[in-house]
Structure formats: structure tokens, C-alpha cells
Amino acid sequence: MAxxxxxxxxxxxxxxxxxSVLTKxxxxxTAGVLGDDLALNAQQxxxxxxxRELPVVWAVAKGSFVNKAILVPAALLIGTWLPWxxxxxxxxxxxxxxxxxxxxxAHKYLHRAEHESDKAALAQAAQLSxxxxxxxxxxxxxxxxxxxFILSAEIxxxxxxxxxxxPFVSKLTVLVGIAIIMTVGVYGxxxxxxxxxxxxxxxxxxxxxxxxxSGRAILRAAPWxxxxxxxxxxxxxxxxxxxxxxxxxxxxxxxxxxxxxGWGGTGAALGSMLANAVVGIxxxxxxxxxxxxxxxxxxxxxxx
Numbered sequence: 001m002a003x004x005x006x007x008x009x010x011x012x013x014x015x016x017x018x019x020s021v022l023t024k025x026x027x028x029x030t031a032g033v034l035g036d037d038l039a040l041n042a043q044q045x046x047x048x049x050x051x052r053e054l055p056v057v058w059a060v061a062k063g064s065f066v067n068k069a070i071l072v073p074a075a076l077l078i079g080t081w082l083p084w085x086x087x088x089x090x091x092x093x094x095x096x097x098x099x100x101x102x103x104x105x106a107h108k109y110l111h112r113a114e115h116e117s118d119k120a121a122l123a124q125a126a127q128l129s130x131x132x133x134x135x136x137x138x139x140x141x142x143x144x145x146x147x148x149f150i151l152s153a154e155i156x157x158x159x160x161x162x163x164x165x166x167p168f169v170s171k172l173t174v175l176v177g178i179a180i181i182m183t184v185g186v187y188g189x190x191x192x193x194x195x196x197x198x199x200x201x202x203x204x205x206x207x208x209x210x211x212x213x214s215g216r217a218i219l220r221a222a223p224w225x226x227x228x229x230x231x232x233x234x235x236x237x238x239x240x241x242x243x244x245x246x247x248x249x250x251x252x253x254x255x256x257x258x259x260x261x262g263w264g265g266t267g268a269a270l271g272s273m274l275a276n277a278v279v280g281i282x283x284x285x286x287x288x289x290x291x292x293x294x295x296x297x298x299x300x301x302x303x304x
Contacts, residue, residue, distance in 0.1 A: 053194045056141060061187035063145035064152060068179040071149075071156045072172075079160050079171055087248055090161045093154045094244030098284030099291070101237035106288065155182055158244070193229075196222040239273055242280025252279075 078085055159178045163171045196218055203215030246253050256275045260268040 054191055057187055057191045057194065059141045060144040060148065061183060063141070064148045064183045064187065067145065067149045067152045068156070068183060071153055072175045072179055075156045075160045075175055076168070076171060079164055080168065083164060086157075086161055086164045089157050090244050091248045093157045094241040094248065094280075095283055095287055096150075097154060097237045097241030098245070098280040099287040100284070101234050101241065102281065102284030102288045103291075104234055104237075152179075152182075155179075158240075161244075193222075193225065196225070235277070238277045238280030238284070240276075240280075242276035242278070242283065245283055246276055246279055 078089070155178065156175065159175055160171070163174045166174070200215045200218030200222060203211045204219065206212065206215070246256060256272060260271040260275075263271050
């Protein structure tokens with residue numbers, strides 16, 4: 001009996017160790033989506049009244065948990081009954097990441113009328129009534145939850161690809177763990193980011209030179225942090241999306257490895273990242289061209 005118990009405990013410890021390693025690997029692979037998730041959600045709640053920022057972030061976070069409560073069981077069903085679909089789904093997710101990155105860069109030029117409309121809406125925000133403000137807030141929450149669903153689906157699919165060959169319990173544990181870690185991490189950071197200006201203002205009004213200097217530094221840094229997150233998120237989309245596409249085509253992955261064979265460890269790693277980024281940009285541009293072509297055929301082309 002004692003030996004059986006020890007064997008069971010050893011099996012459990014081994015499984016938990018495997019789950020820990022798999023969770024770390026999945027977290028690294030989904031880091032690209034995480035950067036964009038942070039930037040997009042922080043932008044989504046910008047423009048909300050200061051005293052409503054945290055309730056809005058909490059509302060979106062609750063919606064994100066609901067999204068993942070739908071996506072995790074769906075991923076488990078696919079991984080169990082349709083394992084052949086994991087790679088195609090990963091490829092679709094990678095292509096979509098690349099498309100999002102290119103579309104994000106080209107948005108100002110492809111959707112000029114919408115871009116101008118967004119700026120006009122921001123300029124008129126101060127003149128809205130309380131009811132109109134609440135309506136705008138509700139729309140922002142709905143839009144952020146829709147965006148979160150897409151990004152969460154990418155995170156779950158990438159994670160599923162990492163644990164596809166693992167036992168069911170390991171799949172379940174890693175998927176649930178990543179879902180919780182990513183949601184708490186993203187929206188915790190978003191809450192901190194959107195309140196940075198308040199923290200800076202508070203410190204800048206405190207007595208003492210150090211506190212005031214720190215507050216002014218935070219106020220100056222906050223807009224740059226948003227820009228840096230946006231740039232890092234876009235770059236990561238190409239790196240992660242391109243990497244998924246490259247590894248989904250073994251011949252391409254082997255060709256890149258062969259071409260970088262003599263570059264050394266660091267050189268090969270940097271060269272691989274560059275190759276993934278180039279593949280991501282090209283793939284995203286191709287998908288974007290196809291999407292815009294379909295819009296034009298349907299009479300829904302962007303405004304000139």
C-alpha cells in the first residue's frame with residue numbers, strides 16, 4: 001500500500017512538472033499575442049471617464065473569462081476528436097496574426113474615412129451627455145470583448161498546438177492555466193496602464209521634489225509606453241505568426257535552418273527571427289490584398 005501511494009505521488013509530481021514545463025513553453029509562444037492584446041485593450045478603454053476606467057476594465061475582463069470558458073472546451077474537443085485539425089487551425093491563426101499586423105500598419109491609409117471619424121468622435125467626447133457617455137462605454141466594452149475573443153482564440157489555438165500530443169489531463173491543465181494566467185496578467189496590466197496618468201498626476205501634486213519629479217516623468221512616459229506596446233505588439237505578430245507558418249511547412253523550416261547553419265548560435269537565432277518576420281509580413285500582405293480585393297468586388301472598398 002505504501003509503495004503504491006509513493007508511486008502515485010511520483011506520477012502526480014511528474015505530471016505537474018510536465019504541466020509546468022508545457023505551460024512555460026505555451027506562455028512563450030503566446031507572448032506575441034499578449035503584447036498586442038495589451039496594446040489593443042489599453043486603447044479600447046482609452047477615452048473613458050477616469051472614474052469609470054477600472055469598472056470598464058473589469059467588465060471586459062469578465063467577458064474575457066466567458067470567452068475562454070467557451071474556447072477551452074472547444075479546443076479540448078478538437079484536440080481529442082479532430083487532432084488533424086490542430087495544424088490547419090494553427091496555420092489559420094498564424095495567417096490571421098500576420099494579416100492583423102499588416103492591416104494595423106495600413107489602417108490609416110486603407111480606412112481613411114474611418115480614421116478621420118475616430119478623431120472627430122474623440123474631439124466631440126467632452127460634449128456628450130451622461131446617457132451618451134454610458135452608451136459609448138457600453139459599446140467600448142462590447143467591442144473590447146469581441147476583440148478579446150479573437151485574440152483569446154489565437155492564444156488557445158497556439159497553446160493547443162503546444163500540448164496536442166499530451167494526455168487529456170495535461171491538455172486541460174495547461175489550457176486552463178494559460179487561460180487564467182493570460183486573462184489576469186493582461187487585464188491587471190491594462191488596469192495599471194490606464195491609471196498611469198492618474199498616478200502621475202497624484203504624485204506631481206504631492207509635496208516634495210522627488211514625488212513631483214516622478215509624477216511628471218510618469219505623465220511624460222505614459223503616452224510613449226502605449227506607443228511602445230503597440231509597436232512591440234505589431235512586431236511580435238509578425239514574429240509569432242510568421243514562425244507558425246514557417247513551422248507549419250516543414251520544407252520551409254528545413255530550408256531556413258540549412259541556410260543559417262553556419263551563422264552560429266546567436267546569429268542563427270537572430271536570422272531565424274528575421275526570416276519569420278519576413279514570412280509574416282509577406283503572408284500578411286497577401287491576405288490583406290485578398291481581403292481588400294473581395295471588398296472591392298462586393299462594392300465595399302475603402303474610401304479614397
